[in-house]
Amino acid sequence: MGTKSSSLASKAIAVYRKDIVSEFRTRYAVNAVALFAVTTLIAVSMSVGGFGVTDKNLLSALLWVILFFSAMSGLSRVFVREEESRTASALRLSADPIAIYIGKLAFNLTLLLALEIIVVPMFVVMMNAGVRNWTFFWLILLFGSVGLSAAATIVAAIVSKANAKGALFAVLSFPILAPLLVTAISASSAAMGGGAFADCWRYLRVLVSYAGVMITASVLLFEFIWED
Amino acid sequence: MTSVRLLAITKEYGERRVLEGINADIASGSSLVVTGRNGSGKSTLLRVIAGLTRPTSGQVAIEIDGKVLAGEERRNAIGFVAPDLALYEELTALENLAFFAKARGMRRSRKDLRELIARVDLAGREDEPLSSYSSGMKQRMKYAFALLHEAPVLLLDEPTANLDENGVALVDEIIREHRKEGLLILATNDKREVGYGDQIIQLGF
Numbered sequence: 001m002g003t004k005s006s007s008l009a010s011k012a013i014a015v016y017r018k019d020i021v022s023e024f025r026t027r028y029a030v031n032a033v034a035l036f037a038v039t040t041l042i043a044v045s046m047s048v049g050g051f052g053v054t055d056k057n058l059l060s061a062l063l064w065v066i067l068f069f070s071a072m073s074g075l076s077r078v079f080v081r082e083e084e085s086r087t088a089s090a091l092r093l094s095a096d097p098i099a100i101y102i103g104k105l106a107f108n109l110t111l112l113l114a115l116e117i118i119v120v121p122m123f124v125v126m127m128n129a130g131v132r133n134w135t136f137f138w139l140i141l142l143f144g145s146v147g148l149s150a151a152a153t154i155v156a157a158i159v160s161k162a163n164a165k166g167a168l169f170a171v172l173s174f175p176i177l178a179p180l181l182v183t184a185i186s187a188s189s190a191a192m193g194g195g196a197f198a199d200c201w202r203y204l205r206v207l208v209s210y211a212g213v214m215i216t217a218s219v220l221l222f223e224f225i226w227e228d
Numbered sequence: 229m230t231s232v233r234l235l236a237i238t239k240e241y242g243e244r245r246v247l248e249g250i251n252a253d254i255a256s257g258s259s260l261v262v263t264g265r266n267g268s269g270k271s272t273l274l275r276v277i278a279g280l281t282r283p284t285s286g287q288v289a290i291e292i293d294g295k296v297l298a299g300e301e302r303r304n305a306i307g308f309v310a311p312d313l314a315l316y317e318e319l320t321a322l323e324n325l326a327f328f329a330k331a332r333g334m335r336r337s338r339k340d341l342r343e344l345i346a347r348v349d350l351a352g353r354e355d356e357p358l359s360s361y362s363s364g365m366k367q368r369m370k371y372a373f374a375l376l377h378e379a380p381v382l383l384l385d386e387p388t389a390n391l392d393e394n395g396v397a398l399v400d401e402i403i404r405e406h407r408k409e410g411l412l413i414l415a416t417n418d419k420r421e422v423g424y425g426d427q428i429i430q431l432g433f
Contacts, residue, residue, distance in 0.1 A: 007333070010330065010333070011330065011331055011332075011333055013330075014327055014330035014331050015331060017327075018316070018319070018327045018331075021318075021319065021323070022316060022318050022319065025318045025357075026318050085314060085316075085317065086312055086313065086314040087314050087315065087316055089275075089278075089280050089308070089310070089312065089313040089314075090313055090314065090315055090328065090373060091331070092279075092280055093278065093279075093280070093303055093306065093308055093313075094303065094328045094331040094332050095331035095332070096299075096300060096333075099331070227279070227282070
C-alpha cells in the first residue's frame with residue numbers, strides 16, 4: 001500500500017506542520033502570547049517610558065521580562081493541548097519521541113520568534129531604546145529564544161500531566177531559565193550600548209552553549225518524560 | 229507469526245492495585261477478550277499492552293517471527309481504538325491520516341487515504357474537520373487510524389461504543405477480517421463481542 005521514509009527529520013517536520021496548521025486554525029497559543037506581550041509592553045511603556053529611561057541594563061531587563069512572561073503564557077501549551085484534547089495517546093502510538101520533541105521545539109521557537117518580530121521593534125520605538133549593534137542584538141535574541149524554547153518545551157512535557165499546570169510550569173521553568181535570562185539581559189544590554197566585540201561574543205557563546213546543552217539533555221531525557 | 233505475551237502484569241495507582249499477575253499468550257489468528265465490571269482494569273490492561281502505560285511490574289512482549297519488538301517497530305505493530313484516544317478535531321479526516329502516516333515514517337497517497345476513509349463509511353466527508361463529526365463518525369475515524377499502518381496486533385477497547393447498526397456491522401467485518409491472519413485483543417462487556425474471544429480474561433473478581 002505504501003513505502004517507508006523513516007527519516008527523523010521528516011517525522012519532526014510532520015509534527016511541526018501539524019502544530020502550525022492546528023495553531024493557525026485554533027489560535028490556541030498565539031492569542032495568549034500576543035495578548036500578554038502587547039498588554040505588558042503598553043503597561044511598561046506607559047509607566048516608565050515617559051521617564052526617558054536610558055539605562056541599558058534596565059531596558060534590557062524590561063525587554064526580557066516581557067519576552068519571558070509572554071513565552072511562559074503560551075509555550076507550555078504544546079503538550080497541555082495534546083493531553084487536554086486526548087490526542088496524546090494517538091501521537092505516542094505514532095511518532096518517535098525525539099521527532100515529537102524536535103517538532104514541538106520548532107513550533108515553540110517559531111511562536112517566540114514571531115512574537116519577537118512584533119514586540120521588539122515596538123519596544124525599541126515605545127521605550128526609545130537605541131540599539132547600537134543590531135547584528136549582535138538579533139543574534140542574542142535568536143539564540144536566547146532557542147534556549148528559552150528548548151527549556152520551555154521540555155518543562156511543558158513534564159507538567160502536561162499535572163493538575164496545577166500553570167503554577168508548576170513557572171516554578172520548574174524559573175530555576176532552569178535563570179542563567180539564560182541573566183546572560184541574555186547582560187548580552188542585550190551590551191548590544192544596546194555598543195559594548196566591546198569581545199564582550200558581545202562572550203555572551204553569545206554562553207547563549208549558544210546553553211541552547212546546545214538544553215537541546216541535547218532534552219533529546220536524551222524526553223523519551224522517559226513522554227512515555228508515562 | 230505475531231505473538232503477544234503478558235508476563236505477570238501488575239499495575240498499581242498509589243495504594244490501589246488495578247491489575248495483579250495477569251498472564252496470557254496470544255498468537256496471530258487468535259483473539260483475547262478482556263472482560264469485567266467497570267473499573268476492573270480492562271482499559272488499563274489494553275493501555276499497558278499498547279505501551280501507553282507502564283506496568284508496576286511484569287512485562288509485555290510483542291514478537292514477530294521470534295523477534296521481540298521495541299521502539300518504532302513496536303509502535304507500528306499496534307493498531308489501537310479506545311474511548312480515551314482522540315484524533316485532531318481541528319484537522320480534516322484526510323489531514324489526520326496524512327499526519328499520522330508521516331509521523332510513522334510511511335508514505336500514503338491521497339488515493340490510499342481516501343480508500344481507507346471510504347472503508348469506514350466516511351466517503352464524501354474526508355475534507356471536513358473532525359469537530360463537525362458526530363461521536364459515531366469519530367469512532368469510525370479511530371478505526372481508520374488503527375488500520376492505517378496495517379498493524380498485525382489490533383487492540384479494541386469498547387469497540388462498538390457510539391456506533392449505529394451499520395457501524396457495528398463494519399466493526400464485525402473488521403474483526404472477522406483481522407482474525408484471519410492478525411492478532412486481536414478486545415476489552416468489552418458486550419456478550420456478543422465476548423464471543424469473539426478464543427481466550428477470555430475476566431478481571432475484577
